[in-house]
Amino acid sequence: MRLEELRGYLLKKTRNGKWQKRWFETNRCFLTYYKKQGQKLLAALNLPQVGEITLLPENTEDGPGLFTIELNDRIYTIKAKNQEDAALWVEALVWRQEGGLVPNGAMVDEAMLLQHQGSNEDAQDGAESPPVSATSFPNDSFVQPEVVKPQGCAKCCVIQ
DSSP: OTTSEEEEEEEEEOTTSOEEEEEEEEETTEEEEESSTTSOEEEEEEGGGSOOEEEOOTTSTTOSSEEEEEETTEEEEEEOSSHHHHHHHHHHHHHHHTTSSSOTTOOOOGGGOOOOOHHHHHHHHHTTSOOBOTTTSOGGGSOOOEEEOOOOOOTTOOOO
16 A cells, blocks of 8 residues: 555645645655646645654544644644544655655655745635635545555655
8 A cells, every 4th residue: 555646635724724625646755735636736745855744633623634744844734534544644655754665865856846835835825715614624525545556756766
C-alpha cells in the first residue's frame, strides 16, 4: 500500500477557520492539492521538507478524521471522511516524508519544486469557494481515497 499513490477529496481549514473542499494527491515525494480534480495546481508540499505530520485524536473540536501538517510557521489542518481514512493519509505522507520514495542525498529536480505562497493561495481561492462546516459536511461528499499504482518516478524519487 505504501508504494501506491493516494488521491481524493479532503477538507482543508483556512487561516480564518473556514473549511474548503480540495482534491489532494500524493505525487511521488509531494502532496499536491487542487480546487477540484483536474484543475490548476494550488500547492505542492515537498514532504521531506515539511515538519511534523500528526493524526489528531477523534475527540477534537472539529470531530474525527483530522490530521495536521507543519510547514514553516503554518500548520495545515486537514479533515478526511473518518479517522481510518485520516490514518491512511498520515501513514502514506509520513512514509514519503521519511524517504520512502526519496533516497538519502538525492537531488530534487528544480522543475518539481513549487513554492507555496500560503497567503496568496488563501486570497486566490478563498473568495471563490464558499466556506464549509466540517461538522455538517455530508459524508457522501467525500470520496474514498483512491489507490493508484505508481507510474514511475522523477529524478527525486526511487520506487523501492
